[in-house]
Amino acid sequence: MAHLDHIGIAIDDADAVKRRFRDLLGLAAYKQDAVQAQRVRTHFLDAGSAKLELLEALGDDSPVQRFLDRQGEGLHHIAFEVEDLPATMERLREAGVELLSDTPQDGADDKRIVFVHPKQTHGVLVEFCAPTTPDWSARTVPRHDGHLAVFERGARDRPSLLVLHGAAGTTQHDAAPLIRRLESSFHVVGVDLSGHGTSALPGDAPLSLDLFAEDVRTVLNALDLPSAHVVGFSLGGGAALRLAQLHPGRVDRLAVFQTNAHWTYDHARRMQARLDLDGLADRAPRRAARLRARHDAPDRLVPALQTFVTTLPDASDTLVQTLPDLVVPTLVAGLDRDPLFELASTRALHDALPNARLAVLPGDTHSLSRAPVGRLASLLANHFLEA
Template sequence: MTLEHLGIAIANADDAVALFEQLLGAAPYQTETVEREGVRTIFFGNGGESGRAPKLELLEAITPSSPIAAFLDKRGPGLHHIAFEVDDIEAEMKRVDALGFRLLADTPKPGADGKRIVFLHPKSTAGVLVELCQSVEVEPEQRRVPFEDGHLTAFVSGPVDAPPLVVLHAALGSTAFEMRRLTRHWEGQFRVYALDFMAHGDSDPFPGRTLTFDTFTDNVAALLDTIEVARVHLFGFSMGGSVALHTAHRFPERIERLAVHAFNVQWNETEVETMSGAMAGALANPEGHWATRLATIHGADHWRDLVGRMQAFTEALPGQQFPDDALASITAPTLLSTGDRDRYFPLRHALHLRSLLPNSSLAVLPGADHPIQAVESELFAALVTRHLLDA
């Protein structure tokens, strides 16, 4: 049993959020309404990289009959409960009941933040309401997206009424391998649609289909048509960042705000040789670490074909430069981010794009290499969230 969060009843959400943002130096990572309890919850902290650091939960009544409304009428704003994480909530309920603690329910019920919860009566816990909670991993919904003669796969999570956010992975990557660490943070405040590009991850292989930026951008357009959302926020990493920029250029009316990380849109031969050489190395050493990982992500029967097609895609990049005037036409508010030790794309690319985009900002992550798996996910997700929500 470990301390999971402190719950604080609040009378005014705007004032309380502003206060704790100032105190903690961070924005909330998730807002969620629990309709059956008449409560809106606002979470700070996100548990850190381990997911086990204590959090802060603000509780706002949204109906007069809410337990939080009754608490505020009786006691005013303040500490409402202390929550402890348990591995098996039913077993823990039996244990504490045998010890004489009074449970307020016979069975756990769904709570906020992906939890099953039960409360102990404060008369048996020194006057403090105690919550026992168990995390329940909620897997994103897989949605099939029609494209040409096959289907793409998008992973959908988050509240249906939250702002829509489309998330794009890198070349030879996938949503599950690269982006899930980040989408877990974003799905509290966004309706997340994380797309596997054609021939990648859980999307169909589309054998023989030439892969280009136009086709990948068409993948995004197909997703937007399928989900029937007029405008979305868009985040892309590496190749996904480049595709995001192409999408914002081709479909400006569909993009609300944009964030791209570790990207490039103008390649030289040296950069192409570095990327193509890494792919050739995987093909030459099929028992090596990267080849084994690619087989896991894309399938043992498919990964070699995909690497070969992505080599051809990469080697054609010098002839597919994104012109400066086209880049300068992108008007969506854009966050550019990159690591200052990116092995593939030097900082000059981000600086050049920053000089072109009329409505952009740049964040440089000190000591960060290219792989997004190495970034501190909570801090990076908060950086992107602040930009997308214009906080």
């Protein structure tokens, strides 16, 4: 389903326009991108339900400059984000809608874009866009016999927020859509946990929640952060809970999403099936190929995760017994139709925490990148910025 992503405004003087919007709305630009293919520099302001994209021409050959010469400053386009841009383009062509390019083009904000001819939309230039895997540079933090990959987004003078992916996930491929939504309000730090992405897999210790919690503490120390907000998805939520238990002074506020603390052996079997590379190669070869491509050592990581999962039914007993001692303000969020963990698991975690709020979102997939990210980001911002 398409949703309004941003409103594009063509401008002559970026500094003057940014000052005016700061005066009008109290909004400051939080990022800028140069898109050389479009000869434009974009400045983004977060207006809550959608972004404002200020478009500054990079030369006389810029389409934005031609727009300014013809019409002056003002509304340039409105943009709607879709999940599958090629499928959207095919649907539009079948409906007789004229597009301004035959293939998706590179756009700002790590997006691929296509424009509809304005004669098709009553004079309004309409853009459709879809997020891509961002080309973010990782900072390396020493850990084990190698390093952890860490991704920083947003201004350092804003509240720090650590984002933790799930089992067999990575920051760039799984957490990036959520990070994009939060980087205007926070100094966001995405952590690739041990063995995930390019982060080192320890050779002398099995995977455990304690080990992942220590990953996060190591990153906090390396970035000179006395404490931070932390949000974790699934396994990342378990690591966040364990960090808050072991080092309560390092966590300001906590949020967990689609996280199960009350593991049964049936949960473990289901998770192991999701991590079966040979089985995935038969029933979901594209997913298996993605798993192999996203990690430096998938043939070591996946068996290590499968072994780790078998320990969770017993380990969760200890975790659950100590949850009532966890007083950090916590948002517990889940999906109403999570195919891996039933809603009762989310409610049980909420009920076990003495200072928790519960949020249930619509959805039927256990995937952070495919979750209702807009709604989740709004909940998280309200939770973490609450006075």
